[in-house]
Each structure stands twice: as C-alpha cells, then as structure tokens.
Amino acid sequence: MHSQRFTAESSSDGMVERDFTVGGVPGVLWSPASGTEPAPLVLMGHGGGHHKKHPAMAGRARLLVTGRGFHVAVIDAPGHGDRPRSAQDERDVAELRRAQAAGAPEGPIVVPYNARLAELAVPEWQATLDALQELPEIGADGPVGYFGIGLGTAIGVPLVAAEPRITAAAFGMNWPDALFETAKRITVPIEFAMQWDDERIPREAALALFDAFASTEKTLHANAGKHFDMPRFEADSAVRFLARHLGRPVTSPA
Template sequence: MNSPHFHFTAETTSNGVVQHDFTMGEVTGALWSPVSGADRAPLVLMGHGGGNHRKSPAMTGRAQLLVAHGGFHVAVIDAPGHGGRPRTAHDEREIATMQKAMAAGEPVGEIVVRYNAHLAERAVPEWLATLDALQELPEIGADGPVGYYGLNMGTAIGVPLTAAEPRITAAVFGLFWYDESLAESARRITVPIEFALQWDDEHIPRPSGLALFDAFASKEKSLHVNSGAHKELPRFEADSAVRFFARHLTVGGPTA
C-alpha cells in the first residue's frame, strides 16, 4: 500500500467473508471482502446512521450480503464523533440539543439536518482520501466501479460525497429530510439511484422525503416506499440494494 496513512489493524474470517479493520490517519474503518480475494471486484462504500458505527449490526449485515451475494468489496468508515472517534464540543452541544428535543417529544428534523450537514463537511474529505487509499489495493484497483450505500445520516453524508466524486457510479439513499443545501447536491447527481422511504415515518414528513427523491437529476431512479415507522424499513430492501449494485457495478448484471 502506497499511502503512508492507511494501515490494516486486524483481520477475521467467517462464512467466506474476510473483514479487515483499518485506520486512515485518525479515521477508523472496516473492509469486508470475499475470502477468495476476488480479482478487481467492485467496491461499495457504506455510510452508517447517526449514533451508530462502522461495525453496527446494520453495517455488518449489509456488508455480508453484498460480499456473499454480489462478490463486492465493502468499506465503512466511522463518521466524525462516532465509533471510536472523539466528539468535539460542537458534537456534544448538538447531540444534547437533539436528545432534549426528543425527550420533550418535539420535532428533531431541523437539528438533525443541521448537525448532519456539519458532519458531512468533515466526512466527505475523509471518504475521498479513504477511497484513494482503497483503490491502491490490487484486489480493488483504481479503475474498478464504485457504489455508495447509506441511509439516514449515511444519506446526509453520501449525497454530497456522490455529487463531488465521479468515481461513484450508482448509489442507494433514503430515510432523510429535504433540505435546500442537500437538494442542491442531489441536483448534481445523475448516476442511477435507489431511494428508500417509510410511508409512516414519525420523524420525516412524507412530503419532505418525497421532495428529496424528486431533487435527484438521475434519469434512472427508483423510489422504494414501504409502510411502517422510521426504524421499520423491511430487511428485504437490503437484498434489493444488492441486486441494484449487481445491475450497475458488474459486467452482465446480477447472476441470480
């Protein structure tokens, strides 16, 4: 590896999937790959939700699906102030404000959107540097296809990242509010996208989620709407994401 700041720190193998923990400077991350060391397999970058981390159950489960059923490499990095990364005083203030509003039963959308936009400003450069380092790995390569998969805060970070990074050629987003700044980034995205929305989301008003989907300039975009509350996104949507990336990141599309 040419990058002086990228280091693998641990390795585990289970059910045909090898997981590497890594650091990229001060950023902590994880990379899941086929144990066979697939030659130049596509790379999917994943963003975790707010309050979670790179190896939360949702991230681990989706990564294992993408590797086992799509043959992909999957990378997740901890967002600023998440996982093992220290919080700043700004992080602590915003989190306290959010928790106070939730305890009082007040809407949190404005707080979440504001704080996640701040995190995105810090996280996007970290993702760009991590992608540079990952593409130096021989099993990934600099010319391989790259996708992005992130819901909730993963969308707040992933939309500006995808708008700024031409190497990302397909993305799965969802479960986030419309905000004019985020929509401005969405209007610069033309790659295929899949977007998840919960019809009965108690936090994100239905018109807000629909407006964010509408903002994407992609000619190919699919809206996946399911009944249920914010945290009730059906697990089969992860299977749909695997098929979506298989269509757009692999030669010949899905094998199944």
C-alpha cells in the first residue's frame, strides 16, 4: 500500500489546498476550511494537456468545496503536470500536433494514447483513493463520486467500471472506441455532456458512448457549439448531480 505524504498547504476564501504525493504521483486535495466531520469525496480528472491545478479544476473544486462542503482530489495524469513525459508520450504528442496542423482527424491518435494513459492511471487513482480514505475527514465509508471531461473521461470510465466505491459520475466529450465495452459495465448514475457541433468528436461517436452506459439513470446534455464551446453552466449542473447522489442537499434553483 502506498502512503500519502502532504507536501504543501495553503488556504483562501473558505477552501484549504493541500498538495500530496501517493507512490510518487503528485496530487492536490481541496477541502472546506471549517468542519471536521466526514464529507463526500469527488475525484476529478483533468483534460488532455492540462494538469491537476488547471483553472478548470480549481474552479470546479471551489463549487464543490465551498458550495457543497465536499472534498475534491485531482492527480496529474501520466506525462502531465509535474510528471515527466516518456519517449512514447513525446512521439504521441508530436503525431497529434502534426495531425492538427494538417487538419486530419485526431481520434486515431488520441484514442490509443488516452487508452495507454488510462491503463497506467487507473491503479494510481485506486491507490490515491485508498490513501485519501484513511484521512478522518473523508473516512473509509463515505460516498465517492467522479467528474472528468475529455481525458478525464478516458481515464474515468475504466476507473468507475473497476472501482465499486465510486457511486456517481459526470463524464463527457470523448470517443467511444476504447471505452464502449467498459462503459457497458457501468451501472451507477451518469451525467454526460457533449457538444452537438464538435469538430473533433463526431456527434454519432459521442451519442454511441452515452448509449453504451448500462446505467438505469443517465442524463445527456447536448449543447450547441464546437469542442471548446462547452458552457460553464455544465459545471454547475455536474455539481448539482453529484450533490444529489452523494448525499448533500441541492439548494440551488433547478
């Protein structure tokens, strides 16, 4: 079992930020500044090319921590953030950049790249969850959710399928190719967001991934616009969804 080590701590506006490592994997845990009772934990996956403290991660964490009293944890995916890229990472990224410059489809490159990262990241996430649940403010029996878009979905789908401790998940914006069979094993409540005019992920591909989930409760949010046009209110919706399923009352207007 990997032990957790906190390496830095700061606080602002009701939220405590603690950097940590588990088995050499760097992460961050955001928690309410007040209150010592156990609270739900949300694991968040960052997007491709981003890192654990990307503004999108910090912003979503603030909604969950100061708005709902949750704990939120993010770890750097392999080859991202404070983790060095392997030679294979460098080759994959270079190939992706060439495809983007040529206007070629990205899926044939991104799908196997993300699948390779997910194979490495899922056991890292499970070790991180083991360590976090040893903290008294989280506990071994508290509810756990997951929230990840893009690469966060590519890693999150196999993680949620493998991890019975996760009881609700918000996903979105990914290809089904490497995830279709795994999604069939997921039965927990799902909220899934997509962009109807996504120039990277074909509409039919996004719909196929949503359809693959075996969850009896699953909700699709399809927004007009291209890949980077996802409305910010989708983060608010995911927070309400997770609050509903992890045991915190939803007080915001519907």
